[in-house]
Amino acid sequence: MKPIWIVDDDPSIRFVLEKALARESLPTRSFTHPREVLDALADLGQGDPARQGPQVLVSDIRMPGGSGLQLLEKVRELQPGLPVIIMTAYSDLDSAVSAFQRGAFEYLPKPFDLPKAVELIHRAVEESQREEVVEERQAAAPEMLGQAPAMQDVFRAIGRLSQSQVTVLITGESGSGKELVARALHKHSPCADGPFVAINTAAIPKDLLESELFGHERGAFTGAQTQRRGRFEQAEGGTLFLDEIGDMPFDLQTRLLRVLSDGQFYRVGGHAPVKAHVRVIAATHQDLERRVKEGGFREDLFHRLNVIRLRLPPLRERPEDVPMLTRHFLQQSARQLGVEPKRISDAALARLEQFGFPGNVRQLENICHWLTVMAPAQVISLQDLPPEVLDAPLAGSVGGAGGHVSQAAAQSSSEPAPAATPVAVVGAESPSALPLAAASVVTGSSSVAEGATWESGLETEAQKLLAGGHAEVWDILTRRFESRLIRTALHATHGRRMEAAQRLGIGRNTITRKIQELGLDSADES
Known part of the structure; x- marks a missing residue:
């Protein structure tokens, strides 16, 4: 951290502040009059590698060789964002008020309470560091990113x-x-x-x-x-x-x-x-x-x-901006952490595009920072995404509260499944309880019953339940769907839950919770 510069012709004031700030692990550099400060700032402008600029400037108001108020004006010209705290006797307050309006962070009446003085300097340090972060972000990145038509409208309005x-x-x-x-x-x-x-x-x-x-x-x-x-x-x-x-x-x-x-x-x-x-x-x-x-x-x-x-517009209304923003935030996080930027796979990027982002761009930025720290490899894969993304329903997916449909299952309505791969469908706990049109699909048959699809079987089952006056039809069918889907995935992975979750495109915590809720604990995990 850069030092706190203290300017006062009174050595006792300098000594007290130096010791108090040293106890707070805050470095200091002291001066006896304003001219020394301006010379030091000039040396910084010439690139003196042995010196650091100030994090905060604390200056007395009355000193031989110059006024603290004059110093304030010149420092504001040289470093506009630098917090300046003016120390002043009560008798100086009225004459100094108008000058303080020119940009002093705060002023400290003498004699001052040392803990309050240290607290004030801490506040000034926090303000200075916050401004530095904002400036770094603005210097390192374009103002705004967005190719979606809604964002282009915003850019045009700004123009x-x-x-x-x-x-x-x-x-x-x-x-x-x-x-x-x-x-x-x-x-x-x-x-x-x-x-x-x-x-x-x-x-x-x-x-x-x-x-x-x-x-x-x-x-x-x-x-x-x-x-x-x-x-x-x-x-x-x-x-x-x-x-x-x-x-x-x-x-x-x-x-x-x-x-x-x-x-x-x-x-x-x-x-x-x-x-x-x-x-x-x-x-x-x-x-x-x-x-x-x-x-x-x-x-x-x-x-x-x-x-x-x-x-x-919210981020969910401009999913085409997600890839560009993701790569930008990964680069930004890498710079902040001093590491090599990570790349993201197409599958992981596709899942992010389908995520609703209730926290909008800020949430995407946080996710990218999390991935920079937590993803084990240089290329971010689908399973590296945080649970909040993996456990969320895909855009346009079928399922009840907490239900998820894998991409493969979502595609099965329009693409025939390979003969050797069981296909997840909505159904009962045993094949015999399923609608006839869906039975051959569940048992892994190479073809769907002639003239029928599993969607038509779902429709038939829903009509039967609705006609029978059943309540909570959504929950009944969702439970049967999720149970059959998870059983099929566990069978395909020989009971390995982590692999089953990855194959389904959901999180480990989600599949564990669903197994408990649906009473599938008898499925062994190897």
């Missing part, structure tokens, strides 16, 4: 909006990439040189959200020892991304509407209006029109946000 700062509402399921769209809108906008600030309104407690958005004045509430800039001020001249806007508390919706209408707001506990020159992009997975009808979302705010709406 049309590139010269505008209009408010945009992005709708789409969780994990579909709404923040990526917001970042692309910011990057290709007139305010691209300004900051991009994101906040998930659903992830912050209601009593803290107002302060997070609008900031607070010193003494506004218990614990507010200093003035704090909110996200609107942090995003000045840039873009504020309000994720999950549908979960915003109703009373805060009124304050947000005021900002969008008047372009100004008040900090919590403040009396002076603050101008907001910020573009707002909002996103939600909820149906805001329905929320308006239910009284959970202000109609006037909805219309303020809904100037331009972009719908981001």
Whole structure:
């Protein structure tokens, strides 16, 4: 990790912070005045291999040879993403407030409580590392990937909006990439040189959200020892991304509407209006029109946000993008872990394309990271896929809750099975109880009864049960189907459950559970 740079002309302050941070395993580098810091940053710009840049800068406000506020301005020019904490005596607070608005991460009043100072530095380190990860991902990868027509529509919309700062509402399921769209809108906008600030309104407690958005004045509430800039001020001249806007508390919706209408707001506990020159992009997975009808979302705010709406399609609506995204995420995971990228077999890729991805693109990214770590070979095979994929029904498969049909079985309706291979069908526990049309298939006969298929046998059996007034016909037939299918697979693999699961295209846990549920424990496993 890069060191914490400490700038203070008081050796006792430097000593105390150095020792406290050393106990936290945080490296430090100390300076006595701002000029030394600027010289060190200049050396970094010339590629000095012996030095590392700062993770966080902690600077006093009053020092001989320069002001901490002047240093803040110059550092923000050289390294805009570097968190800067200003240490200041209480007598300096009023004069420093306006300068802090130019980009200080936070300020630390002297005399300070050492544990609180260390806690604040830890927060700044986390923020710095989070920004580094975002920058690395953006540098290493294209903004967005997608060849499906629905994604091409999104790309075209981003292009049309590139010269505008209009408010945009992005709708789409969780994990579909709404923040990526917001970042692309910011990057290709007139305010691209300004900051991009994101906040998930659903992830912050209601009593803290107002302060997070609008900031607070010193003494506004218990614990507010200093003035704090909110996200609107942090995003000045840039873009504020309000994720999950549908979960915003109703009373805060009124304050947000005021900002969008008047372009100004008040900090919590403040009396002076603050101008907001910020573009707002909002996103939600909820149906805001329905929320308006239910009284959970202000109609006037909805219309303020809904100037331009972009719908981001879920991954299941664009399966043609799965192969490209999978290879991209495998490459990305390999870079992050410092290993050789893994390749994926056609069979495994085909199964991923048939998976529903309830977690959308984020879930695919997590699966690829899991495969990079857990897959035993360089080529990912079908059985290497995680249980959440293997245990899920295939797209368009037949079966009840938890039921699965192998690809071979799915194809058997249109392709004749080889004579020596038993074919799984819907049926009873013994061949004699099966519909006549399906009996010859179950016993492994080389041909299906003339003029009949196992589907017609299934239809006949269903009609008989329905005509007889049976309840839960679906469960009855599904149970018989699964029982016959698993027995046939275990017979073909001589009782080896792992191999049977692989042949059927389901997970080991699934076949074990089904054997127990269906009372097939008498089937031996070698």
